[in-house]
Amino acid sequence: MTDHAAHNYSPLPVTIADARGAWVTDVEGRRYLDALAGYSALNFGHRHPDLLAAAHAQLDRVTLTSRAFRHDRFDVFAERLAALAGKDAILPMNTGAEAVETAIKAARRWGYRVKGVPADQATIIVADGNFHGRTTTIVGFSSDEDARADFGPFTPGFVSVPHGDLDALEAAIDDTTVAVLFEPIQGEAGVVLPPDGWLTGVRQLCDDHDVLFVADEIQSGLGRTGHTFACDHEAVEPDVYVLGKALGGGVVPVSAIVANRDVMDVFTPGSHGSTFGGNPLACAVGTAVVDLLSTGEFQARARALGKLLADGLADLDGLDAVRVRGLWAGIDVAGGRTGKDVCVELMHAGVLAKDTHGSTIRLAPPLVVTEDEIELLVATLGDVLAG
Known part of the structure; x- marks a missing residue:
């Protein structure tokens, strides 16, 4: 080293x-x-010809404009990724951790502006053994001491329950709960599979209590588990998909949240953004990734x-x-x-x-x-x- x-x-x-x-x-x-494939960032292998072709073609045109201007690759990427997930809209970022942070902001603002949770009281339920990234907010609700030791103080507003335990989840939901944030399959924990019916139960509890189901499919999504999303194994549709890793095809970092307008429209100009998120090169490669997945x-x-x-x-x-x-x-x-x-x-x-x-x-x-x-x-x- x-x-x-x-x-x-x-x-x-x-x-x-x-x-x-x-x-x-x-x-x-x-x-x-x-046999690692970049923790699922390389779902399509190294140097997939379709992805390299998309990148090379875009490199000869324009790679970055920032979202201060429109560019001709954005709408195509947004439309195709939203269609792949069966949702209305996307918000692109760069890394998986950024996408998780974006989902947290979306859930909190939805809780205040749509559900009516009192200001600064929103809580999000997570699972023991989770891995959602390494920002200070995210490691604050991690149970991995290596990830969190000496990085505090941490952001409040998170409640952790045992992974796969529906009774514990139901007991943790209260009037301040705006979302549950779960990996359908816990990756960093060791590819930990939930009990059969757990995803269906999570979806039902969220419906019963007016809570958003946010599925972190950064590692489990985009073909890795035999379906487009791991949630598909129980025909469950979360309110928000959190995507990353394979979305960039192993070429560039690309991430996004995907949701319907009732959630996505809580964002307004100036409330969230990214210099590189949704750049032309990322959109060109991301579109090629979605096209590969669209064939099944x-x-x-x-x-x-x-x-x-x-x-x-x-x-x-x-x-x-x-x-x-x-x-x-x-x-x-x-x-x-x-x-x-x-x-x-x-x-x-x-x-x-x-x-x-x-x-x-x-x-x-x-x-x-x-x-x-x-x-x-x-x-x-x-x-x-x-x-």
Whole structure:
């Protein structure tokens, strides 16, 4: 690691110089299967030709105007992303954390201006074990001590309940509650799946109590779990989708919230903004991403190859637990080994993955991965676990 960078990451000892599809190559010319895909930012693999073509074409025209002026790529992106989510409107930003902050502001202002919550009393319910980003507001309602230690004081107005517990959620809702903010599947926590029916129950409680359901689909959305959104597994439609990562196709940072006008119209000129949010380059790439998803091909690939991945992982020894939804898996390593140690061994065997929370490893290969590559991933993991 360079001596000139902050030590806020502890990366695997590999230096990547080139990448294409599901594979990366280090500075020494060794190739690795990418089983992380940039925490789902690379759902369509490295250097997808359609996304590169969109970026190259836009680079030759205009890349940034700021939202002080209109540009010819914005309306197309907004219309197509809204249609993909079945909503009226979008508000684009850059990073996932910015989109979460935007959703928090939308929910609070909706609570005051539409629901009628008294000024400065709005509360938002979140889940234990959540990960929504690393701004000071967001880490303030995290239960991860590494993320929040010595960054206080924190923003008030958040109530945390156990993930997947509908009774606890209902008990936490009161007259000040304006929204629930949940990941349909908790990613950083280790691909933690909720109980069957939980999303449906959350939707019903929100309807019963006039509360917004805000779904953070930054990692779980855009094809990763075998549907366009993880909420689709229970045919549940939240009031607000929070999107990021794969929306930029691994080319540029792009994020957005997507909602109907009854929520989105709480924003007025000057109340929120971003210099780079919705820039021409981002809109060109984001539109190409939406076009890829509109065919359903990648969702279908995630379903089919996810079954292959799940079946393969289920047959491996050396795991305490396996959780799979589409091409997204969380595995808990048995025998006292750490996830980091196993990931280092996987790296030496030609597969890149990432540990989280001690013994857990997340697997999220690009959706362009092949059957042979999934089998290689499972076989390599099996060899490492057996070693």
